[in-house]
Amino acid sequence: MTALLRAEDLWKSFGERDVLRGVSVDLAAHEVVAVIGASGSGKSTLLRCLSLLEPIDDGRITLGDEDISDPRVDANRVRARFGVVFQSYNLFPHMSVLDNVTLASRVVHREARKDAETRALALLERVGLGEKARDHPDRLSGGQQQRAAIVRAIATDPEILLLDEITSALDPELVGEVLELVRELAQDGTTILMATHEMAFARDVAHRVVFLDEGRILEQGPPAEVFGNPREARTQEFLTRFR
Numbered sequence: 001m002t003a004l005l006r007a008e009d010l011w012k013s014f015g016e017r018d019v020l021r022g023v024s025v026d027l028a029a030h031e032v033v034a035v036i037g038a039s040g041s042g043k044s045t046l047l048r049c050l051s052l053l054e055p056i057d058d059g060r061i062t063l064g065d066e067d068i069s070d071p072r073v074d075a076n077r078v079r080a081r082f083g084v085v086f087q088s089y090n091l092f093p094h095m096s097v098l099d100n101v102t103l104a105s106r107v108v109h110r111e112a113r114k115d116a117e118t119r120a121l122a123l124l125e126r127v128g129l130g131e132k133a134r135d136h137p138d139r140l141s142g143g144q145q146q147r148a149a150i151v152r153a154i155a156t157d158p159e160i161l162l163l164d165e166i167t168s169a170l171d172p173e174l175v176g177e178v179l180e181l182v183r184e185l186a187q188d189g190t191t192i193l194m195a196t197h198e199m200a201f202a203r204d205v206a207h208r209v210v211f212l213d214e215g216r217i218l219e220q221g222p223p224a225e226v227f228g229n230p231r232e233a234r235t236q237e238f239l240t241r242f243r
């Protein structure tokens with residue numbers, strides 16, 4: 001397996017607290033990897049460090065054949081190679097959905113508005129949000145907002161999609177429509193690294209599951225193994241909370 005993204009021995013602390021303690025993880029092109037673990041185990045920090053939203057203290061991150069942890073890299077250029085969706089507050093409230101979706105294409109990638117809008121509208125149509133393109137985000141349900149946020153993240157055709165518990169803030173009845181979109185993207189071959197508490201979804205869609213425990217990867221493997229036959233007592237203990 002050649003890795004598209006490779007993290008080697010990442011260390012990150014906030015003050016006295018070591019949040020990532022030697023994390024090494026690979027992501028191949030078209031692979032879907034789910035990061036699971038208790039709240040506070042370092043999932044968000046890992047995703048933020050990988051996409052250079054947060055500086056690491058030690059270790060190395062390689063994207064394609066570029067060492068993106070080299071302090072000399074242009075972090076903004078590297079960040080544009082990732083599409084990122086967070087738990088909430090993804091869309092700018094003062095802009096239409098369409099302007100949200102086209103913003104990066106127009107500003108970062110300097111694409112003409114007309115071209116960016118044509119592509120954005122096609123994507124919004126595809127996820128059933130064509131009618132909402134001219135609305136402001138507060139006119140959309142939480143599930144629609146997260147689907148729009150995913151569309152915004154993929155609009156620039158990023159190499160990797162990072163999803164950080166994107167359904168955790170949603171009312172339960174809105175979770176399904178968002179996961180369905182992620183499933184479609186996975187089926188289309190999108191490379192996805194997602195932190196999630198949706199175990200059934202991870203089991204179904206992810207090619208590999210990584211269990212993060214207090215800033216270390218305690219075990220990883222195919223979902224059937226990690227969920228069906230976890231090796232580590234801590235993984236077993238964690239998973240019983242979702243039964």
Ligand code: ADP
Nearest residue numbers: 014017019037038039040041042043044045046
């Ligand atoms: P998870 O996403 O698995 O819940 P996080 O990566 O958000 O875990 O957090 C891991 C630990 O790092 C937590 O103890 C959290 O309080 C701490 N942490 C995260 N971000 C910051 C920050 N910007 N400043 C200080 N502490 C932080």
Ligand code: MG
Nearest residue numbers: 043044045165
């Ligand atoms: Mg988190």
